Every structure is written in C-alpha cells, then in structure tokens.
Amino acid sequence: MNKASIPNTIEIAGQSAVISYVPELNAFRGRFLGLTGYCDFVSDSIQGLHKEGEISLREYLDDCRSANITPFTSQEKVKTFTLRYPESFGERLSQAAAEQETSVNSFIIETLNERMKHA
Structure with a gap:
C-alpha cells in the first residue's frame, strides 16, 4: 500500500x-x-x-x-466489540478505508450501516 x-x-x-x-x-x-x-x-x-x-x-x-442547521453530529454513546478476522483481511481493510479517505473504524461502521439497510 x-x-x-x-x-x-x-x-x-x-x-x-x-x-x-x-x-x-x-x-x-x-x-x-x-x-x-x-x-x-x-x-x-x-x-x-x-x-x-x-x-x-x-x-x-x-x-x-x-440556515438554522445544526452543524455538528450528535454524540451517541459508543459501544465496542472484538472482531476476529484473518491477518490478510486486515491489509485489504486498511487499503479499502484509505481509498475512501476514512479510518478503518469508520469504514467498518459505514459498511455495516449500508448492509443493514438492505437486511
């Protein structure tokens, strides 16, 4: 990368x-x-x-x-969990996040959010 x-x-x-x-x-x-x-x-x-x-x-x-718009997103309580994945997956995940110009954590959250919209 x-x-x-x-x-x-x-x-x-x-x-x-x-x-x-x-x-x-x-x-x-x-x-x-x-x-x-x-x-x-x-x-x-x-x-x-x-x-x-x-x-x-x-x-x-x-x-x-x-325009009477709230400029900042509201702070929601953050939950954590452990995710186990193959080591080779981590490199692909980092690259995918970098291509989207976001952090790995944000990339995972956005991807899960999109997937849950279709569930």
Missing part, C-alpha cells in the same frame, strides 16, 4: 479533519469529521491547511447558523 494514500488526521479550531494527499492537485485535501454537512479545504502545505481549514470551518458554521 502506498503510504501517501493513508489518511491522517489533524485538529483545526478544535475540530478533527482527515488529511490526504491528492497527486492530481499536487496538494493536500482536508475534510472535517463530525459535521452534519460536508466541509473540506485544500492547500499545498501543512501550514496552509491550518489557515484554509479555519476559513472553511468558519464559513461552514456561518452558513449553518444563517
């Missing part, structure tokens, strides 16, 4: 964001987590990500306020 495709997170103005490198843009793209809507930002440097992220988040919050 290409290390550049593994998403990382940073905190900007108290909000977590997933960061990935986009070769086509020769830049980094950030996407805020825990919001009810989509809010992203782009820069060619880490310092620029912080600046652009603060601007994007501020604009997103202003838009939510003016």
